Amino acid sequence: MDWSMVKEYLPFLVPLVIAQLALFITTLVHVLQHPHYRFGNRVIWSLIVMFIQFIGPILYFAIGRGEE
Template identity: 55%
Template sequence: MSDFSQIKEYIPFLIPILIIQYGLMIAALIHIFRHQNYRFGNRILWVIITVVVNTIGPILYFTIGRGED
């Protein structure tokens, strides 16, 4: 079995995961740029964490980084 055919059978599972992952990242970035208050760190730190640690970064922002509105 070739590498492409192995990847091809996992695509139906990967697409929803990627959509959720990028959706969370976009939602976190929008929130970061619209709000000024953060519990920990600053805007630049949270943008870097959200983009570089793509899967866990947005979750970290929404759980511990998001300040009070």
């Protein structure tokens, strides 16, 4: 991969990385602050969010988040 190719895609990659980081932090904070989950527990959801990037946080908000 050539550096010029990376520079070409940089305007698309930076917002994607920022969005991923914001989603990751928001989800991890939510997992750590809330005690109730529909499926699983705090440890399982923390691991899913950390190791399955992008899909893990979406899964948590779609099926894992419990009642407030």
